[in-house]
Amino acid sequence: MQNALLLTLFLPTLAVPFVYLSGKKSSRMPAFLIALICIINIALLSTTVPSILNGADHKYVESYYWIPVLHSSFTLFVDGISFSIATITLILILTAALFSINYMQEKKGLAEYYALLTLLSIGLVGVFITSNLMLFYFCWELMLVPTYFIIGGWGYREPYKAAFKFFIFTHAGAVFVLLGIGAIFMVTGDLDIFQAQTALMTANPELVKWILLSLTAGFAVKMAAVPVHMWLPDAHSEAPAPMSALLSGVIISAGAYAILRVSLGTVFPAVMATDFGSLFLHGLTVFGILSAFFGSLIALVENDIKRIIAYSSIAHMGYVLFGLSLFPFQEAITGTVLHLVNHAVSKGLLFLSAGAVMKQLEIRDIREMGGLVGQMPITATSSTTAALSIAGIPPFACFISEFLIFVGAFQTINNDNFYLLPTALMLVATVLSLAYALRFVGHIFLGSAKHEKVTDVPFFMKLAMIILMAFVVILGIWPTFFIQLITSVSFV
Amino acid sequence: MIEILDTALPTIVFILFSLLTIPVVKTIRKRKSGKTAFKVGWFSVAFIIATISVVNLASKYYAQPSPQPFLNITLTAEPLAMFSSTFLVDAVSIYMAIIFTIVGAVVFMYSLFYVDSDEKLSERYYSIMLIIIGCVIGTAFAGDLLTLFIFWEATAAGSSFLMLYRKTPKSLHATLKYLVMIIIASAFIVYGLSIVYALTGTLNFWAVKNALMALGDKHLLEIAFIFIAAGYSIEAAVVPFHMWLPDAYTAAPASSSAFLSALVDQGSYYVLLRVLIYILTPPTVMPWTFMFAVLSALTMVVGNLLALTERNVKRLIAYVCIADVGYNLVAITSVTPLGIMGNLYFFLAGGITTALSFMTVGIFNSMGFKTLDDFSGIGRKMPLTSLALTLAAFSFAGVPAFAGFIAKYLVFTSAIEANLSWLAIIGVLTSVVQAAYLLRLINYMYAKKPQEEAKIKEPKKLLAIILILVAAIIVLGVYPTILLNLIDPVIQQLPFVP
Numbered sequence A: 001m002q003n004a005l006l007l008t009l010f011l012p013t014l015a016v017p018f019v020y021l022s023g024k025k026s027s028r029m030p031a032f033l034i035a036l037i038c039i040i041n042i043a044l045l046s047t048t049v050p051s052i053l054n055g056a057d058h059k060y061v062e063s064y065y066w067i068p069v070l071h072s073s074f075t076l077f078v079d080g081i082s083f084s085i086a087t088i089t090l091i092l093i094l095t096a097a098l099f100s101i102n103y104m105q106e107k108k109g110l111a112e113y114y115a116l117l118t119l120l121s122i123g124l125v126g127v128f129i130t131s132n133l134m135l136f137y138f139c140w141e142l143m144l145v146p147t148y149f150i151i152g153g154w155g156y157r158e159p160y161k162a163a164f165k166f167f168i169f170t171h172a173g174a175v176f177v178l179l180g181i182g183a184i185f186m187v188t189g190d191l192d193i194f195q196a197q198t199a200l201m202t203a204n205p206e207l208v209k210w211i212l213l214s215l216t217a218g219f220a221v222k223m224a225a226v227p228v229h230m231w232l233p234d235a236h237s238e239a240p241a242p243m244s245a246l247l248s249g250v251i252i253s254a255g256a257y258a259i260l261r262v263s264l265g266t267v268f269p270a271v272m273a274t275d276f277g278s279l280f281l282h283g284l285t286v287f288g289i290l291s292a293f294f295g296s297l298i299a300l301v302e303n304d305i306k307r308i309i310a311y312s313s314i315a316h317m318g319y320v321l322f323g324l325s326l327f328p329f330q331e332a333i334t335g336t337v338l339h340l341v342n343h344a345v346s347k348g349l350l351f352l353s354a355g356a357v358m359k360q361l362e363i364r365d366i367r368e369m370g371g372l373v374g375q376m377p378i379t380a381t382s383s384t385t386a387a388l389s390i391a392g393i394p395p396f397a398c399f400i401s402e403f404l405i406f407v408g409a410f411q412t413i414n415n416d417n418f419y420l421l422p423t424a425l426m427l428v429a430t431v432l433s434l435a436y437a438l439r440f441v442g443h444i445f446l447g448s449a450k451h452e453k454v455t456d457v458p459f460f461m462k463l464a465m466i467i468l469m470a471f472v473v474i475l476g477i478w479p480t481f482f483i484q485l486i487t488s489v490s491f492v
Numbered sequence B: 001m002i003e004i005l006d007t008a009l010p011t012i013v014f015i016l017f018s019l020l021t022i023p024v025v026k027t028i029r030k031r032k033s034g035k036t037a038f039k040v041g042w043f044s045v046a047f048i049i050a051t052i053s054v055v056n057l058a059s060k061y062y063a064q065p066s067p068q069p070f071l072n073i074t075l076t077a078e079p080l081a082m083f084s085s086t087f088l089v090d091a092v093s094i095y096m097a098i099i100f101t102i103v104g105a106v107v108f109m110y111s112l113f114y115v116d117s118d119e120k121l122s123e124r125y126y127s128i129m130l131i132i133i134g135c136v137i138g139t140a141f142a143g144d145l146l147t148l149f150i151f152w153e154a155t156a157a158g159s160s161f162l163m164l165y166r167k168t169p170k171s172l173h174a175t176l177k178y179l180v181m182i183i184i185a186s187a188f189i190v191y192g193l194s195i196v197y198a199l200t201g202t203l204n205f206w207a208v209k210n211a212l213m214a215l216g217d218k219h220l221l222e223i224a225f226i227f228i229a230a231g232y233s234i235e236a237a238v239v240p241f242h243m244w245l246p247d248a249y250t251a252a253p254a255s256s257s258a259f260l261s262a263l264v265d266q267g268s269y270y271v272l273l274r275v276l277i278y279i280l281t282p283p284t285v286m287p288w289t290f291m292f293a294v295l296s297a298l299t300m301v302v303g304n305l306l307a308l309t310e311r312n313v314k315r316l317i318a319y320v321c322i323a324d325v326g327y328n329l330v331a332i333t334s335v336t337p338l339g340i341m342g343n344l345y346f347f348l349a350g351g352i353t354t355a356l357s358f359m360t361v362g363i364f365n366s367m368g369f370k371t372l373d374d375f376s377g378i379g380r381k382m383p384l385t386s387l388a389l390t391l392a393a394f395s396f397a398g399v400p401a402f403a404g405f406i407a408k409y410l411v412f413t414s415a416i417e418a419n420l421s422w423l424a425i426i427g428v429l430t431s432v433v434q435a436a437y438l439l440r441l442i443n444y445m446y447a448k449k450p451q452e453e454a455k456i457k458e459p460k461k462l463l464a465i466i467l468i469l470v471a472a473i474i475v476l477g478v479y480p481t482i483l484l485n486l487i488d489p490v491i492q493q494l495p496f497v498p
Helices: A004-025 A029-046 A049-054 A080-103 A110-126 A133-142 A144-154 A159-188 A193-201 A205-223 A231-238 A241-271 A275-301 A305-324 A330-361 A377-391 A397-415 A417-445 A459-477 A480-487 B004-027 B035-063 B091-114 B122-141 B145-164 B169-200 B205-213 B219-236 B244-251 B254-279 B289-309 B313-334 B337-366 B383-397 B403-417 B421-446 B460-478 B481-492
Strands: A059-067 A072-079 B071-074 B086-089
Touching: A004 A029, A004 A059, A004 A072, A004 A110, A029 A080, A029 A110, A049 A059, A049 A080, A049 A480, A059 A133, A059 B481, A072 A080, A072 A133, A080 A110, A080 A241, A080 A330, A080 A459, A080 A480, A110 A133, A110 A144, A110 A241, A133 A144, A133 A159, A133 A193, A133 A241, A144 A159, A144 A241, A144 B421, A159 A193, A159 A205, A159 A231, A159 A241, A159 B403, A159 B421, A193 A241, A205 A241, A205 A275, A205 A305, A231 A241, A231 A305, A241 A275, A241 A305, A241 A330, A275 A305, A275 A417, A305 A330, A305 A397, A305 A417, A330 A377, A330 A397, A330 A459, A330 A480, A377 A397, A377 A417, A377 A459, A397 A417, A397 A459, B004 B035, B004 B086, B004 B122, B035 B091, B035 B122, B086 B091, B086 B122, B091 B122, B091 B254, B091 B337, B091 B460, B091 B481, B122 B145, B122 B254, B145 B169, B145 B244, B145 B254, B169 B205, B169 B219, B169 B244, B205 B254, B219 B254, B219 B289, B244 B254, B244 B313, B254 B313, B254 B337, B289 B313, B289 B421, B313 B337, B313 B403, B313 B421, B337 B383, B337 B403, B337 B460, B337 B481, B383 B403, B383 B421, B383 B460, B403 B421, B403 B460, B460 B481
Parallel strands: none
Antiparallel strands: A059 A072, B071 B086
């Protein structure tokens, strides 16, 4: 199709008022509308697959008139990486919307909730399918505002406090991204990531260094890498479950994607050959290890059902950072991107399952739970699937991607001795992740039943979990499709 | 060919209508019905005629084969032309006239509904607003330093009447403060101008510039510069000369605060731009960039920190205005085409955003909600007005898809371009602070529990005007090309070589 990508952005934009109006009348209609939009968008994106797999430069580009004065055109593009992450994003939005039907049904202001969710989906998808930095920044911040209101309006305990923390942290990160983008514009006179890459090669390396640091620091905040992770545990645990699934599944992945695409893909090649280049990558490794250990260790001792998962997200972003630091090794990058995809579905599923448990029990402390496997079989299955995937157990999704990252790591050790110790440490961290995953499942679902008269969740929540469960298993057994797409992208 | 009448016509139209307003509006005082319709009609005629005159001027200017940067129109013929009062038409002044007319019309209509027409002095209020619009457009077309001074002081004097309108002790106090500051400022400016005149023998913009460029000993010019810069900085509320602004804007009725922030404030930035960039062009005439870089950093930091500690919402917005002065100065300081573009974009974007927030806050204030605590839970009671204020806050904070973002992007990028990265970093950090206190305001509006649950009826007519501005900040944020194309001719005529 000629305008497939433009439509993927405009369809939700046009749908916002309809979603809002239908939300005033019925509580289910808006969710179905969002689901419909997601399905149409997935179909639209799929039309680009042939040109990604068989095209000359393995990507599909559309460009429209926008702000010529700032050398910005409304450029949309997909390649293997963008396509994989954008598709998974749409699937997560779809399941989040379906899950909300039952999960949110007693809440007030559902029309606003679904309208915000639709608005959010524009930014979430847009950030992955544009190659213009200005448009990228638009979508980047468009993720922020609806998320703020969703967490604040429908979250738990002191939701606006968590939302405030989220907004200020990520906005502070974003302004550094903005500085970087401004500097790229100034140096290259262009805001297209592919053209800027070539132009930066001849720029002053000292300046490029600062651009790289500024951008990466900004993206790392969204990614919640230690030490800028402080917003994540609060935001993820206070948000309503569907929003937590999106936050953990997609929004932090956007940070990782941005580091890969902009920091490493566009700016890094200009300093790759210098000492600073390897220092930068080693820095990523160190922060990756810190995040992995910090997240896993706290997840091991945390008792709040959602905070465990939140800290596990920090740990997994640690793996991703480690994977990114192996740039530009093909296996490592493929593994990292695949891990973003797999982590998104697994973590989304885990958050939805946790939401299901919280909804039925109305408590959050896992020590007060137990034996739910008999009472909530579907939720128990989905939680176990997700937790095992998070722990990296075959045949579930995350195993393949973690495996690929480690293959990449071993290859890198041949070139750079530095990675010897980090790789060993990361292997230890995977053991930790198995520990907290088992603790999570054991406390909640095994042992003796502590609550009576608990039933499993209503239909749409089950449906949402089953859809994601299917993806976790399928991606674990047959990752070839995405691997094929992702390996079609070459960075250097 | 552009005649003197074409140039002066917008100003004349406004002044004429201003004079006619009092008798005309007085005649309908006694009428029972149709008062509002009559007034809307009367003022619409004023704005339509003014718009036609501005469009006429713009089309004549751009109809020239190659539009001259300094189209010099004098009252007297050669050889006395140098000493005569001069009008100037160039891309900047035309752009300013256009935005003054458009924004003036919107804000004016708001005041029309906001100020109760049965109030005793209402027609005087309208009349003063019209004359201020006229004067501020006159400022844009001034071609020598004296004409600029006269029109600008007239604007400032008119503003003081708007602040005084309610005649409460507080507003008297604030107006007094403002007048004292303005008088000091004008004394400074006159002193500076007299030195410039002594040095160059003229006050005509380009004659002054050329004479100053050829000047050997610049010591006297430095003294003159300090006085002129200080004077205009006081009027633009640059920190440390900002003290009058929060009081003045808080004491004035909401419609005047919106008006002052959208027109007079932007007018003062224009004056700074004209004097600093077009006459004292650095580095050839006067290397002032570092001094103003420091002032702008100070203004951003102080303005935002004061806003952070403020609990009165109207005053908070006034502090945001001060912070905006800082962001404008960053762009002026950079002396790059991108910076000037950012500046001109900021004139409109910042102007309508502050106007929008003063308008919404005005509605809240008139219902008795003044401090942050009063704003608790107001988002549920008055959803539309709150939404408008929220969007304005996001625009201030520089969140994309709103006009403020494009303005800030241009400003910070220009600072990087001018090797003032430290200023850009201070700028983005302060704008995070800005996001913080504006979010706190939003938090109060949506997160806190209201003191009483009852829904409040929102004023429909005022909301209609507010929605126009909301639409404007979204359109300018999503598709800034509309405005950037209008600014483009200015960039072709810059007085410095980029």
